[in-house]
Amino acid sequence: MNAAATAGPWGRGEAVQAVKRTVLHVARALGLFRLARWITRDATRVLCYHGFNMADEGRFRPSMYMPPELFAGRLEFLRRHGFPVLTLSEAEARTREGVAPPCTTVITIDDGWYSTYAEALPLLREREMPATLYVTSYYMDKQTPVYGMCVAYLFWKSPTRRVDLSTLGVPGLEQAHAVDPADSGSAAAIVDTLIAHGENACDQAGRERLLAALARLLDVDLDPVVERRLLSLVTPAELAEMSAAGWDVQLHTHRHRLPVDMAGAERELADNRARLEPIAGKPLTHFCYPSGDWLPAHLEVLRGCGIESATTCDPGLVYRATERLAMPRIMDTPNMSVIEFEAEMYGFADLLRRTVALLGLRRGRNA
Numbered sequence: 001m002n003a004a005a006t007a008g009p010w011g012r013g014e015a016v017q018a019v020k021r022t023v024l025h026v027a028r029a030l031g032l033f034r035l036a037r038w039i040t041r042d043a044t045r046v047l048c049y050h051g052f053n054m055a056d057e058g059r060f061r062p063s064m065y066m067p068p069e070l071f072a073g074r075l076e077f078l079r080r081h082g083f084p085v086l087t088l089s090e091a092e093a094r095t096r097e098g099v100a101p102p103c104t105t106v107i108t109i110d111d112g113w114y115s116t117y118a119e120a121l122p123l124l125r126e127r128e129m130p131a132t133l134y135v136t137s138y139y140m141d142k143q144t145p146v147y148g149m150c151v152a153y154l155f156w157k158s159p160t161r162r163v164d165l166s167t168l169g170v171p172g173l174e175q176a177h178a179v180d181p182a183d184s185g186s187a188a189a190i191v192d193t194l195i196a197h198g199e200n201a202c203d204q205a206g207r208e209r210l211l212a213a214l215a216r217l218l219d220v221d222l223d224p225v226v227e228r229r230l231l232s233l234v235t236p237a238e239l240a241e242m243s244a245a246g247w248d249v250q251l252h253t254h255r256h257r258l259p260v261d262m263a264g265a266e267r268e269l270a271d272n273r274a275r276l277e278p279i280a281g282k283p284l285t286h287f288c289y290p291s292g293d294w295l296p297a298h299l300e301v302l303r304g305c306g307i308e309s310a311t312t313c314d315p316g317l318v319y320r321a322t323e324r325l326a327m328p329r330i331m332d333t334p335n336m337s338v339i340e341f342e343a344e345m346y347g348f349a350d351l352l353r354r355t356v357a358l359l360g361l362r363r364g365r366n367a
């Protein structure tokens with residue numbers, strides 16, 4: 001559950017994007033992509049995905065949901081361009097033994113959304129490609145829409161432009177008599193209040209009641225969201241099917257949060273392991289930071305919990321010297337054009353990113 005956009009070496013804006021794409025096409029024509037691939041051949045490419053479009057989720061959170069046909073195109077690219085796809089466990093083991101194939105590629109999919117099972121599994125199976133699935137287990141147990149995502153979705157989907165939320169009985173919303181759900185500033189703060197209240201002050205039944213009341217007020221039909229499992233996670237049986245298909249099930253915390261204190265982190269990982277290890281049938285030692293949020297203090301905590309590798313949402317390739325408990329990934333989104341994806345996979349984007357960072361560092365030192 002992370003909406004982090006791809007942070008490339010360039011900024012945003014359409015003109016900048018057009019210049020960027022032109023530069024990349026020229027670089028590729030000059031053979032610089034192939035050169036970058038050779039220079040970065042020992043680095044592992046860890047691709048990151050979240051959910052896959054089943055209905056209108058892609059319009060709700062474009063950076064989180066891949067259209068299945070675009071994902072299929074990415075898989076075809078990997079096959080045509082000879083990027084060997086391994087699970088993270090296998091890639092790490094082979095890297096340790098010094099026998100990883102050049103340009104080893106890992107497909108990681110975060111959270112365990114139902115759409116991963118419904119949309120991504122068939123596409124990967126067809127091509128005999130494995131994936132590593134980081135699963136957060138609380139809502140896998142509950143089989144209801146993920147509360148925080150559902151609150152945000154209801155606001156996005158609401159056709160009303162004026163709603164009274166003061167009747168919800170949520171502290172902080174006593175004066176919310178006339179809220180415009182489409183107003184990005186004020187609505188975002190209210191969404192945050194509702195999420196914090198649901199997560200910190202309600203039990204599961206209370207959260208479900210709150211979602212139902214909110215859906216009524218916002219004039220959104222919650223039934224299709226529940227029935228089509230648009231914002232729900234896989235069931236243990238579906239996860240077992242993916243594990244049996246050769247997918248690498250790994251850790252993502254039980255409640256999608258990683259406290260910095262040892263006791264809190266241990267509890268999150270122990271609860272997550274207790275749900276997932278019986279399904280995976282092996283000890284789980286690979287981890288993905290919820291929302292990609294990590295602090296240097298986490299490294300010691302994770303080491304203490306027996307975690308061998310942890311992935312972030314920071315952009316980059318994984319070199320042999322990269323800290324294993326803070327591994328960057330390639331954050332693939334529908335906004336990434338084919339040439340940008342190619343630049344990432346060939347290592348050209350990362351070399352450029354590292355060059356820009358190095359120049360910035362020098363400039364900083366000289367200033």
Ligand SMILES: [Zn+2]
Pocket residue numbers: 001002110111252256289290291
């Ligand atoms: Zn997540």
